[in-house]
Amino acid sequence: MLKTRPILLQCAEMLILFAALMAVDHGFLKGDAFSDLNPNPYWLPVLIMALAYGTGAGLAAGAIASAIWFRWSNLWPGPADHIEQQLRLSIQPMLWMVTALVAGEVTASRRNRIADQERRHQAMDRNWKKLADVIARLTATNRKLQVRIATEQRTVVQTIAAGLGLAQPDPESQVDAVARMIALAAQTEDFTFYDVRGSQVIARFGGKAAPGQPPDLTRSPMAQTMMAAPRPLRSDRAVDQALVAPFGLLAVPVPDGEEALAAIILIHSAAGARMTEAYVAQLLQVADLLGKCPALFGRDQSFAAKWLVPEGKVA
Known part of the structure; x- marks a missing residue:
């Protein structure tokens, strides 16, 4: 001009x-x-x-x-x-x-x-710049979709492998399969699986990124709340934050056949995962599936003596 x-x-x-x-x-x-x-x-x-x-x-x-x-x-x-x-x-x-x-x-x-x-x-x-930005966003979205498709395909294979592991006769293979299923649903290896027996909450195994010494939940307000009324406790909700925040991000109840609390899956951290309703629902489905297999958690007397956790995953 x-x-x-x-x-x-x-x-x-x-x-x-x-x-x-x-x-x-x-x-x-x-x-x-x-x-x-x-x-x-x-x-x-x-x-x-x-x-x-x-x-x-x-x-x-x-x-x-x-x-x-x-x-x-x-x-x-x-x-x-x-x-x-x-x-x-x-x-x-x-x-x-x-x-x-x-x-x-x-x-x-x-x-x-x-x-x-x-x-x-x-x-x-200005229009060329906007078009270039749109093309860049579309390219990034396409790349993310390609990665997601490849990841989902790999996840399907891993889920099938984990399901096959549940059919193995030895407890060690079963525990490893359960850990893999939880890790796939939680999108993280930083979790701990707690078995609930009576008033005791016992750490049984954890993911590969779980802390070496798991926190004791037996007398924690979080465990008492979940035993009184089993429901997911989320750190992103004000009503649950004081209960869950000292231990992690999310606590998922595992019900037994009578809708009582059989176990707790505690997610300590999940980098890159979003705490959405779909994310929590996916973990609840896995928890419900595990709750229908009481023998996996050693509640049968004949199976209790065989309950062994693989080396490196004992909490």
């Missing part, structure tokens, strides 16, 4: 032009506003200002040139017809003003077209 000069700078340029012409006129010529020259040099400021700055500057220059012309021009040294003299005296200023008006409007129209083109160019630049 064309830069608009300040009005004071325009006035200064105009005055310098007229001052230079007047200095030449009064210093080297007769000082009669170049009455003997045709075309008159005072056309220069009028044309320059009209072409450079538009109608307003051109008319101002025409007005100054006309004032100088009326003050110092000397077309007829002798007596002449008054009306004819006024007519001839007014022709030059009239031409200056008409030329300033026409040239100024042409300049203004040209500058407006250039300004419109510049605005359209800037709008196109």
